[in-house]
Amino acid sequence: MPTRARRTQRRNQVLSRERILDTAIGLLDSGGEGALTVRAMTDRLATGSGAIYYHVGNRDELLDAATESVITAALSTRSAGARATPEDEIRAVALALFDAIAEHHWLATRLTLQIIRNPVGPVTVGIFERLGRQVGALGVPRPRWFDAASTLVHYILGAISQNARVEGDTSGIDPDADREEFFDQTSRAWRDLDAESYPFMHAIVGQIREHDDREQFLTGIAVVLDGLARLR
Incomplete structure (x- = not known):
């Protein structure tokens, strides 16, 4: 028979906030937000719903906490x-956020909601503080800090959210279609456009199939950084 100390240790491990968040993130990664239910959580953790509510609150609070954990x-x-x-x-942080959303497809939507709904929350404040310090270090004048940091954040979040949708997390895109198939279909559709009316689209039609999302993302960061340098 296990001792009382061992039973208490096991119970505390099961009910820890970190363990709950790890379990929630695992469910989200495997099945999206629809997979994150109280029943699924209690089954995985072999505990009652009250314990989960005690540590992280309701389902929305659990989603926010999981988002905060990954972004932090x-x-x-x-x-x-x-x-x-x-x-x-800036490039290191931008790529870390890019990779986090590539790994956790559910994160794009939750991150956007956090920025919009909770501007004083740890996710929003953390992103602006981490990137904003570097904007200041670049020599951007203090009166332009907010505009400069906002431009950088908006580009990063917009670009990585678009890539997340391409990989299948948005309605309107076949969730079973892989990246190569998606861009193959898109390039064929662009090629069918009238060349005289859409000369630019025809000029880049070959590039869409060959481009690397990460390299394209870094090109955008370079463009934004070049623009910030002009604010000095």
Whole structure:
């Protein structure tokens, strides 16, 4: 028979906030928001719903906490270079957020909702603080800090959310279609456009099938950074 101390230790492990969040993130990763139910959580954790509510609150609060957990980890990323520049740090954070949403497809929607609904929450404040410090380090004048940081945040969130949708998390796109199939269909549709009316679309039709999402994302970061440099 296990001792009372061992039973207490096991119970505390099961009911820890960290364990609950890890379980929630696992459910979200495997099946999206629809998979995150109280019943699924209690089955996975072998506990009652009251314990979950005690540690993280209701389902919306659990989603917010799971989002905060993933984003906080991404924001802790630092550039690998010994003499990292502000540009290096911005790229490191931007790619960490990009990779987090690529890994956790449900995160794009939840992150957007956090930014909109909770501007004083840890996710919104964390993103602006982490990137905003680098905007200041770039030499952008203080009166332009908010506009500059907002432009950077808007580009990052918009670009990574679009990539997340391409990978199948948005209604209107076949969730079973893979990336290559999606871009193949798109390039064929663009090629069928009238060349005289849409010369630009015909000029880039081959590029859509060959482009790398991560490299394209970094190109956008470079464009934004170049623009911020002009504010000095």
